Amino acid sequence: MKLKLRSIVGASIGAFVLSIAAAGGANAISSSGTAYFDNGQPITANMWIQSLTAGTCGSFSSSAVMNVSPNYITNNTKFYQIGVGGISVSGVSASQVGGDPANLTWTNSNGARGSYMSGNVCGGWGMLYLGADVSASAFYYGNYRVATAHV
Amino acid sequence: MSFSLKSGSFRTALCTTLVFVFCATGCAPNGEGGSKGDGPELVADALALRDANGLFRMPEGERLAEGDAFTTAIYARSDPDGKLAEGTRGAAAKKPVADSTDPSLTTAWSAAALNLPGGQAPVLPDKQLTADAEVAVLWYYADAVRILGRSQEADRSILDRLESIDLGAIRGHPYLVWRLWDTYESLGVPQPREVTEVLISASMGNLPTTPESVFDTQAILEISSLLNAPPPVPGGLAKHFGDLLTSNAVTEDVTVASVLRSLTLLGRADESRRYLEDNVLSKRIDSDNGFVRPLVSHQGTIEGSYLMSRLLDQSFPEATNEKTTETLITSIESDSVDVTTKLKAMVALRRAGDARWQDYRHISKKVTTSLPSAVTPSQMVAYLDTVDALVQLDSSPKFPRLEKFNAPDINDPVVSRQAFLALSKASYFSNTSEIASWFPEQQKNLPALVREPSEPYLLYFSGLAAMANAPLSGLNSNDFTQATENLKDLQGCGSLKKLYRISTQPGSPCSLIISVQLMAAPGAYTFGRTN
Numbered sequence: 001m002k003l004k005l006r007s008i009v010g011a012s013i014g015a016f017v018l019s020i021a022a023a024g025g026a027n028a029i030s031s032s033g034t035a036y037f038d039n040g041q042p043i044t045a046n047m048w049i050q051s052l053t054a055g056t057c058g059s060f061s062s063s064a065v066m067n068v069s070p071n072y073i074t075n076n077t078k079f080y081q082i083g084v085g086g087i088s089v090s091g092v093s094a095s096q097v098g099g100d101p102a103n104l105t106w107t108n109s110n111g112a113r114g115s116y117m118s119g120n121v122c123g124g125w126g127m128l129y130l131g132a133d134v135s136a137s138a139f140y141y142g143n144y145r146v147a148t149a150h151v
Numbered sequence: 152m153s154f155s156l157k158s159g160s161f162r163t164a165l166c167t168t169l170v171f172v173f174c175a176t177g178c179a180p181n182g183e184g185g186s187k188g189d190g191p192e193l194v195a196d197a198l199a200l201r202d203a204n205g206l207f208r209m210p211e212g213e214r215l216a217e218g219d220a221f222t223t224a225i226y227a228r229s230d231p232d233g234k235l236a237e238g239t240r241g242a243a244a245k246k247p248v249a250d251s252t253d254p255s256l257t258t259a260w261s262a263a264a265l266n267l268p269g270g271q272a273p274v275l276p277d278k279q280l281t282a283d284a285e286v287a288v289l290w291y292y293a294d295a296v297r298i299l300g301r302s303q304e305a306d307r308s309i310l311d312r313l314e315s316i317d318l319g320a321i322r323g324h325p326y327l328v329w330r331l332w333d334t335y336e337s338l339g340v341p342q343p344r345e346v347t348e349v350l351i352s353a354s355m356g357n358l359p360t361t362p363e364s365v366f367d368t369q370a371i372l373e374i375s376s377l378l379n380a381p382p383p384v385p386g387g388l389a390k391h392f393g394d395l396l397t398s399n400a401v402t403e404d405v406t407v408a409s410v411l412r413s414l415t416l417l418g419r420a421d422e423s424r425r426y427l428e429d430n431v432l433s434k435r436i437d438s439d440n441g442f443v444r445p446l447v448s449h450q451g452t453i454e455g456s457y458l459m460s461r462l463l464d465q466s467f468p469e470a471t472n473e474k475t476t477e478t479l480i481t482s483i484e485s486d487s488v489d490v491t492t493k494l495k496a497m498v499a500l501r502r503a504g505d506a507r508w509q510d511y512r513h514i515s516k517k518v519t520t521s522l523p524s525a526v527t528p529s530q531m532v533a534y535l536d537t538v539d540a541l542v543q544l545d546s547s548p549k550f551p552r553l554e555k556f557n558a559p560d561i562n563d564p565v566v567s568r569q570a571f572l573a574l575s576k577a578s579y580f581s582n583t584s585e586i587a588s589w590f591p592e593q594q595k596n597l598p599a600l601v602r603e604p605s606e607p608y609l610l611y612f613s614g615l616a617a618m619a620n621a622p623l624s625g626l627n628s629n630d631f632t633q634a635t636e637n638l639k640d641l642q643g644c645g646s647l648k649k650l651y652r653i654s655t656q657p658g659s660p661c662s663l664i665i666s667v668q669l670m671a672a673p674g675a676y677t678f679g680r681t682n
Contacts (some may be wrong), residue, residue, distance in 0.1 A: 038543065038546065039546030039547070040546070069578070069583075071575075071578065071619050071620060071671055072619040072631075072671075072673045074628075074673055074674075094628070095628060095629050095632045105628070105632065106628045107619070107628040107631050107632075107673040107674070108628070109618075109619035109620065109626075109627075109628075109631075109673070110587065110619070110620060110621070110622040111583075111584070111587070111620075137678065139619075139670060139671055139673070141542045141543075141578065142461060142539055142542065142543065142670070143464060143543070144464060144670060144676075144678055146678055
């Protein structure tokens with residue numbers, strides 16, 4: 001009975017590690033999502049991040065993009081990890097949301113069509129997987145739309 | 152064996168720990184745990200403001216009305232015991248009617264009815280254009296002179312005017328005929344026989360359901376009381392009136408006072424007395440001036456619904472019902488509604504998820520083709536009000552050019568607000584980029600203006616709305632974050648959680664206008680993910 005339990009636990013952990021490897025690909029993972037304004041204009045959220053292993057750091061890039069000029073466009077990038085330890089981000093110019101170093105936001109205005117972030121991110125010492133959510137939002141012709149991407 | 156057991160326990164504990172850690176940091180991979188931000192609470196705010204007609208009320212208009220002498224006098228004249236007039240007299244001395252800048256006949260009548268110090272003698276207005284208006288002014292005048300004991304001083308002119316009233320024109324309205332009859336009474340002049348006969352022959356077949364039928368019923372009861380005759384009114388009238396009061400179905404003071412007077416005439420003075428005690432004296436006396444505050448009916452409007460639809464956007468269907476769309480369509484099809492209001496109703500209908508808005512696209516197309524080629528500064532507010540709705544319906548209007556104006560004085564709140572409006576809505580003009588270079592003084596003052604909420608608040612809100620379209624201000628994302636962080640102090644009022652208040656005072660009302668305006672301020676709201 002105990003042996004069976006151990007086998008199940010071992011199999012679960014093994015399957016989990018395999019799934020991470022599959023999701024992570026060889027070097028990087030990326031995702032994008034699009035929402036639309038009433039007149040059909042799209043707003044797109046993009047995320048690209050290097051695959052990381054425990055205690056290592058890698059590059060990331062995220063963006064909120066439109067084809068036309070909104071009143072403002074915001075890129076909110078929030079990192080998360082499965083595992084233990086703190087996430088740290090460096091080399092990026094953005095504001096922390098609520099004092100959270102893994103939750104960053106940047107708004108471009110005055111007709112800018114995009115808001116971009118790139119830098120380095122390090123996972124915690126017990127990290128098994130590090131991912132991110134990007135929320136691209138814009139105010140355009142009196143309407144607010146949000147597009148998201150998740151890795 | 153014992154090692155194996157320990158090893159198994161260790162693995163089980165590790166697994167449990169890992170599962171816990173995974174859940175603590177990774178079970179909500181959307182970062183916000185699938186949160187929709189301010190959305191759900193904004194929908195809750197909207198539902199709290201939805202009226203029985205399906206439209207949405209504007210909380211900024213729901214402040215208590217100031218007590219006034221006329222409302223007080225209306226109730227005092229319906230008070231079986233005269234307590235209200237007695238009680239008001241002392242308190243009203245805080246603001247004598249003589250201080251009023253309103254020289255109207257009703258003010259003089261109110262002062263007389265309440266026996267207020269400093270009341271002015273009534274002055275008879277010129278002859279009115281319609282018979283009902285003429286009856287009204289003659290009655291107020293005569294009643295005032297009766298109360299003041301000056302009936303004998305009334306000159307012949309009022310009698311000439313009384314006699315010139317066409318009885319045939321008011322014959323079907325017992326209340327007007329009774330007022331005519333009572334005016335003669337006030338002046339101490341015998342009533343013409345035909346006036347009395349019209350009143351005696353009047354009767355009510357059905358229970359009154361409109362203000363006019365309530366007044367007519369009172370008139371029949373008044374004359375029956377004077378004649379000491381049983382009133383020709385339907386059975387169950389007293390109960391019906393009592394139900395009207397307890398259900399708050401009557402929302403206008405003159406009508407409520409008429410119901411109270413009728414109850415007294417029906418021998419139910421105790422009910423009138425109780426209503427006055429419980430609903431007027433104990434709840435509606437304005438402590439600042441001692442007068443009764445008038446009833447104010449707060450109803451949902453097209454404007455409120457339009458603004459709510461803009462704020463909730465794709466969540467608006469969660470706050471609407473069938474009544475909402477019915478009322479919106481009625482407004483769009485009404486001949487008495489102006490075109491901008493029709494556009495706003497169409498936007499709300501569209502946001503409510505009702506495809507029938509497209510049946511009325513001829514309205515928006517007509518507005519699109521009639522847009523001017525240029526907008527002057529004095530036309531700007533009205534133009535933006537219309538075009539802001541229009542672009543929600545027509546994706547490609549040809550925007551006009553905004554004619555240049557200057558706003559060098561940062562201490563002039565009117566000019567400054569106009570400048571910030573032009574900046575924040577520059578995309579609705581063909582010369583968008585050019586406008587962004589205007590008003591350098593105002594733009595350079597923006598960092599100081601938006602730092603924290605301060606008086607004048609309307610200027611502060613305008614500055615926030617403009618800060619993302621002011622390249623000369625030097626503001627960037629960090630400044631937006633700081634500005635909207637301070638703005639959170641203004642969010643919520645009473646049961647409404649996410650609308651913004653008009654000032655930092657905790658008791659200040661929320662405003663739909665300002666809440667929508669602040670959508671242009673990055674970070675003012677945390678909207679959910681919608682794709």
